[in-house]
Amino acid sequence: MTALGFGERGWGPALLYGAVMTVLVSIAGLAIGAALGSLVAWAKLSGVRIAAAIGGGYAAIFRGLPELLVVYFVYFGSSATLTGLDHLLGGEGFLGVPGFAAGALAVGVISGSYQAEVFRGAFLAIAKGELEAARAVGMGRWLMFRRIIGPQVLRFALPGLGNLWQVALKDSSLISVTGLAELMRTSQVAAGSTHQPFTFYVAGGALYLAITSISDRVFEFAEARATRGMRREAH
Amino acid sequence: MNRRSLLGAALTCSLLVLAGAASAKDWKTVVIGMEGAYEPYNLTDPSGKIVGFEPDLAMDVCARIKVECKIIAQDWDGMIPGLQAGKFDVIMDGMSITDERKKQIDFSVPYASVPAALATAKSSPLAKLAGAGKLVNFDKDKAVGAAALASLREALKGKTLGVQVSTTHATFAGDHLKDVATIKEYKTTDERDLDLKSGRIDAVLDDETAIASMLGKDDAKDFTEFGPRLTGGDFGVGVGMGIRKSDADLTAKFDKAIKAAFADGSIKKYSLKWFKIDTTP
Amino acid sequence: MDLAFIWTTFLRLIAALQVTLSVWALSVFFGAFIAAGVTWMRGSGIKPAEWIARAYIFVFRGAPLLVQLFVVYYGLSSFPLVRASVFWPFLRDAFNCATLSCALCTAAYQSEIFRGALAGVPHGQVEAARACGMSGFLLFRRVIFPIALRQALPAYSTEVISMVKATALVSLVTLWDVMSVALKIRNDTLVTYTPLLIAGAIYFVVNYLIARAFIFIEQWLSPHLRARSA
Numbered sequence: 001m002t003a004l005g006f007g008e009r010g011w012g013p014a015l016l017y018g019a020v021m022t023v024l025v026s027i028a029g030l031a032i033g034a035a036l037g038s039l040v041a042w043a044k045l046s047g048v049r050i051a052a053a054i055g056g057g058y059a060a061i062f063r064g065l066p067e068l069l070v071v072y073f074v075y076f077g078s079s080a081t082l083t084g085l086d087h088l089l090g091g092e093g094f095l096g097v098p099g100f101a102a103g104a105l106a107v108g109v110i111s112g113s114y115q116a117e118v119f120r121g122a123f124l125a126i127a128k129g130e131l132e133a134a135r136a137v138g139m140g141r142w143l144m145f146r147r148i149i150g151p152q153v154l155r156f157a158l159p160g161l162g163n164l165w166q167v168a169l170k171d172s173s174l175i176s177v178t179g180l181a182e183l184m185r186t187s188q189v190a191a192g193s194t195h196q197p198f199t200f201y202v203a204g205g206a207l208y209l210a211i212t213s214i215s216d217r218v219f220e221f222a223e224a225r226a227t228r229g230m231r232r233e234a235h
Numbered sequence: 236m237n238r239r240s241l242l243g244a245a246l247t248c249s250l251l252v253l254a255g256a257a258s259a260k261d262w263k264t265v266v267i268g269m270e271g272a273y274e275p276y277n278l279t280d281p282s283g284k285i286v287g288f289e290p291d292l293a294m295d296v297c298a299r300i301k302v303e304c305k306i307i308a309q310d311w312d313g314m315i316p317g318l319q320a321g322k323f324d325v326i327m328d329g330m331s332i333t334d335e336r337k338k339q340i341d342f343s344v345p346y347a348s349v350p351a352a353l354a355t356a357k358s359s360p361l362a363k364l365a366g367a368g369k370l371v372n373f374d375k376d377k378a379v380g381a382a383a384l385a386s387l388r389e390a391l392k393g394k395t396l397g398v399q400v401s402t403t404h405a406t407f408a409g410d411h412l413k414d415v416a417t418i419k420e421y422k423t424t425d426e427r428d429l430d431l432k433s434g435r436i437d438a439v440l441d442d443e444t445a446i447a448s449m450l451g452k453d454d455a456k457d458f459t460e461f462g463p464r465l466t467g468g469d470f471g472v473g474v475g476m477g478i479r480k481s482d483a484d485l486t487a488k489f490d491k492a493i494k495a496a497f498a499d500g501s502i503k504k505y506s507l508k509w510f511k512i513d514t515t516p
Numbered sequence: 517m518d519l520a521f522i523w524t525t526f527l528r529l530i531a532a533l534q535v536t537l538s539v540w541a542l543s544v545f546f547g548a549f550i551a552a553g554v555t556w557m558r559g560s561g562i563k564p565a566e567w568i569a570r571a572y573i574f575v576f577r578g579a580p581l582l583v584q585l586f587v588v589y590y591g592l593s594s595f596p597l598v599r600a601s602v603f604w605p606f607l608r609d610a611f612n613c614a615t616l617s618c619a620l621c622t623a624a625y626q627s628e629i630f631r632g633a634l635a636g637v638p639h640g641q642v643e644a645a646r647a648c649g650m651s652g653f654l655l656f657r658r659v660i661f662p663i664a665l666r667q668a669l670p671a672y673s674t675e676v677i678s679m680v681k682a683t684a685l686v687s688l689v690t691l692w693d694v695m696s697v698a699l700k701i702r703n704d705t706l707v708t709y710t711p712l713l714i715a716g717a718i719y720f721v722v723n724y725l726i727a728r729a730f731i732f733i734e735q736w737l738s739p740h741l742r743a744r745s746a
Contacts, residue, residue, distance in 0.1 A: 011281050063674070064723035066681045066695055068312070069716045076316055083321070096322060114674050121670035125636050159632030160671050163625060166577050167678065173580050177313035181283075184580065185310065192272025193279050195448070197425040198591065205583035212578030227635075312699065315708050339706035400687075401703035419610075419690045420700075426590060426688070433593035435608060477706075 011190045011200070018186035019207045025103045025175065025182060026168040032108025033168065037115025044120055055116065062113035067106075067174050074106040075178045099180035106178075107171045114164055122156035123149065155226045162219040169211065183207055262485060265302045267293055268309040268323040275444070275509040276329035276474075279308065288509035289327040292346060295501055296492035315339075318479060325489075326477035331403045333471055341480050343489045345473030346502060348516035350466040351404055352443035354431070354450065357459050361438055364390050364462045373468025383463045384411060390462070391416040397427040397436040404440045407469040424449075431458065444510045473516040525701055525711050529694050529718055536693040537722075539611070539683045543618035544676055550619060551626035558631060569627070576624035581617070582685055588617040589689040614686040618679065625675050633668035634660065666738050673730035677723050694718055 036058075043055030062070060078097045086095040096102075126149065134144045173184035187204030191197040269289060271279035277287040285306050297304035309317050311328065318326055318340065332342045350370060355361040366383060373380040392415045398405045400420040408418045419436055421427035428449050430436050439446070443464055449455055478486045496502045497515060506514040557569035576584065592598050592607055606612050637660050645659045687696030698715035702708065 014281055014283065060724060060727060061720070063677055063727065064720035065716050066684055066719050068684065068695065069712055072313075072316065072712065075313075076320055079320065079322075117670040117674055121667065125667055127638060156632075156636055159628060159635070163577075163628055163671065163675075166625070170580055173582070176310045177316075179307070179309065179313075184582070188310075189270075189272045189279050189308075190281075191425065192270070192423065193274055195274065195425055195452075197423070197429070197586070198594075201583050201586045202591075205579040205587075208580055208583070209575065209578040212574065216574065216578075311703070315702070315706050319708055333704075335704055336706045339708075400700055406704075420692070421690055422687055429590045429594065430690075433590075433599065435593065 011186075011194075011203075014181075014186050014190065015183065015203060015207060018181055018183035018204075019211060021100075021180060022169065022172050022183040022208075023211055025100055025107065025180065026165070026172045028100075028104035029107025029111055029172065030165060030168045032104060033111025033115050033164070036108065036112025038119055040112065040116035041119035041123065044116065045123060059113040059116050062110050067110055067171050068177075070110055071103070071106040071175050071177055074109065075102040075175075078102055078105070096179075099175070099178035102178045103172065103175035103180050103182070106175060107168055110171055111164060111168050114167065115161070118157050118160035118164060119153060121160065122153040125156045126152045151226070158219065158223045158226055162216075162223075165215060165219070166212065169208065262300075262302050262488070264305060265297060265325060265485070266305045266307060266323040267325045267327055268314055268317055269306055269326075270311055270314070270328050271308040272310075273329050275448075277327070288347070288505055289329070291505045291508070292496070292502065293327055295496055295505070296489055299492040299495055300488045318477060324478065324482065324485065328477075329474055330477055331471050332473060332475045333403065333406075336477075339480075341478045341483065341486050342475035343478065343486055344493050345475045345516045346493050346496075347506060347510075347514040348466070348473030349442040349444050349510070349512075349514050350464040351407070351440055351470055352446045352460055352464050353438055353440050353462045354446045354458055354460050355438040356431075356434075357457050359437060361390055361394070362459055362461045366463045367461060369463045370466065371463045372466050373470070375467060380468065383465075387462060388412060388415045391438065394437040395419060395435070397421060397430060397439045399424050399427060399441065402441075403470045404442075407465070408440060410469055428455075444512060444514070447511070521705075521707070522710060522714065525698075526714050528697055528701065529711075529715055532692055532694045532697040533718060533722075535686070535691055536680065536683045536695075539615050539618060539686060539691065539693070540680050542615045543622055543683075544679055546615075547619040547622035547626055547679075550623035551630060554623060554627040555630040555634070558627065559634070573624045573627055576621050577628070581621050581682055582688060584621055585614065585617045585685060585688050588620075589613040610686075610690045614683075614689050614691050618682065618686075621682070622675060622679050625678075626672070629668050629671045629675060630664070632671065633664040636667045637663045666734070669730060669734050669737075673727060676730075677726055680723055680726070681719065 040055035040059055043051035044059075046052065075097065079095065079102070082097055083095045130148055130152075131144070134148050139147070172182055175182065176185035176188075183204055187200045191200040194200070269277040269285055271277055271285045273287075275287055277285055277289045279285055285308060290306055293304050293306060307323060309323070314326055314328060317323055326340075330336075332345055336342070353361075365386065369383075371380055371383045373384075388411070391412060395417040396408055396412060397419050398408050398421070400422060405418075405420055408416075412418060419427075419430070421430070424441060424445055427436070427439055427441075431439050432454065438461075443460075446460055450458060450460065476486075476489055478489070493502070503513050503515055506512070554569045554572055557565040558573070560566065588607075589610065592613075598604065598607065641659055641663065642655070645655055650658065683693050684695035686693055687699075692700070694715050698711040701711040705711075
């Protein structure tokens with residue numbers, strides 16, 4: 001147990017730091033993903049074929065590729081670009097994109113391709129009649145989005161987004177190649193250095209559960225508020 | 236392309252050439268990549284510092300060639316891309332020198348070589364295999380090697396042997412034992428040892444230092460080493476530093492330093508400290 | 517471009533595809549049944565059942581799959597009680613453990629998708645059905661299920677494809693799927709990108725085919741919802 005503790009030989013602080021890193025990079029990734037995802041969903045729903053094709057292509061590529069590969073290519077690709085720019089300005093050696101930024105970008109790019117589907121499904125779930133009524137009353141597109149589409153998409157998308165938050169958390173465990181000391185990497189380093197794999201896998205798992213528990217509460221609260229006044233059947 | 240951007244491109248190219256040329260000649264700092272999770276070659280202590288046999292050796296040889304060495308942690312999957320991209324200049328991670336790998340990168344002279352050993356449950360018939368503890372070198376004595384291999388194959392018939400993936404042990408098992416025994420490959424030795432203890436596999440093949448370290452733990456009371464200790468042949472010449480092919484001058488420098496470190500007994504000192512045995516190849 | 521190397525790598529990876537697809541197919545299939553059960557328990561109104569379902573979803577969504585695989589394969593086998601039990605012949609085998617663990621994991625995700633889909637069924641439709649005298653199983657079969665199914669499809673296709681990629685973790689328990697073999701080739705030969713690119717292409721093709729299949733199903737089931745725009 002001392003291995004987990006906060007003493008001199010204890011890995012407690014390192015694991016907690018890893019947990020914090022995991023949460024931060026997942027939030028950043030989810031945010032990037034939300035921006036990309038809503039763009040793609042809008043492109044696909046817009047009816048403009050080129051936009052739909054591009055959006056579809058992006059989604060297909062990043063949903064189809066293993067996450068590990070995306071992380072590699074994002075990290076080494078962006079680092080190579082940065083190094084190239086640096087050399088242009090007279091520097092030498094290797095300039096790496098900071099682990100956190102590369103990790104968040106990779107998680108975000110992957111998450112965005114999934115969030116597009118969630119947003120699209122949520123949009124399609126809005127009762128057609130409401131949109132027709134809004135148009136009949138003369139609501140402009142922005143007003144319609146703000147008063148009707150936006151809130152409802154959020155309501156229907158929340159369970160799906162809750163799922164995708166979990167996915168972002170899991171994807172964040174694959175970014176160790178960027179060097180960021182997040183929770184999974186810290187657990188594995190500790191396991192290898194102390195020859196106690198069971199202890200550290202379970203400890204890491206317990207910390208992930210703790211993060212999940214807290215974020216579950218947050219999502220439940222959000223869902224309850226967002227579906228105020230909606231009657232739900234068959235749940 | 237107008238004249239301005241052509242000029243810019245020309246300037247860029249010349250800068251790149253200069254930058255490239257400059258870095259090839261003048262080694263002031265060398266960045267070394269290690270996992271920090273491969274005890275006792277390298278491991279991380281809770282404060283985040285990387286310690287072990289290889290960090291000690293690295294500090295030693297870098298001082299000899301008068302460069303400043305920076306050690307950075309990198310997980311194994313990102314190790315090779317990191318080297319190729321220039322994130323670091325040297326890999327030191329218990330990496331065995333093999334002909335296959337030499338096609339892609341250069342290696343320094345080996346700085347450690349640990350014979351392989353086998354372990355099994357005390358209650359297993361394997362524990363009684365003849366020739367226990369004898370060192371068999373497949374390169375130096377082919378006849379003895381062939382005999383030892385034959386008796387090993389006979390003993391392992393129908394059994395399951397566990398090895399770590401992408402090691403010389405895995406290569407040896409794949410080349411010589413695959414047709415008589417079931418070979419199970421594991422990502423880490425800890426996981427393989429767990430399966431030995433639960434009875435999923437009958438025997439394990441690994442560095443003898445790793446075997447000794449496993450047997451030294453409390454929960455390994457019912458297990459023992461068996462059979463000969465193996466070296467040479469598939470097991471290669473040992474572990475070396477991985478360096479980009481384009482940095483042959485750096486490889487030469489480190490070779491000199493490593494040889495000097497052997498000569499004055501420094502490497503033996505580090506190896507006794509971390510491996511508890513002398514791992515000089 | 518070493519074409520011979522590319523070709524042999526490709527063949528080795530295709531051979532490993534069988535492992536990937538069998539673990540994937542079996543875990544998604546059995547996971548669906550487990551998920552249906554869990555979703556029913558969650559919404560049943562029976563307090564103990566609800567509590568168990570929520571705990572199940574919490575653990576299997578919250579813990580990384582890597583940890584789950586580790587516990588199912590290595591953790592369970594470390595108990596002498598398990599080794600002596602009737603389950604041991606099943607749990608002894610790596611493939612069984614990996615499939616079981618993946619099924620349990622995907623069931624938690626699928627259960628949440630089912631829940632979201634059921635919640636999205638418009639109340640008005642159910643009211644109308646009840647007014648016509650439908651109730652119980654008939655109501656579920658004719659009204660709730662079809663609507664929920666269509667709403668679940670986008671998120672469900674996501675989960676199914678995620679599972680294909682999740683199988684890349686089974687090398688932890690000695691199963692060698694496409695990604696693991698690619699990484700192994702990479703570690704043996706130190707050729708950095710080629711094995712990964714080939715593996716990526718294989719995964720991409722498989723996932724693309726699955727995605728297209730789902731789009732086809734979606735459009736076949738909901739022709740009236742096609743080409744909706746804001």
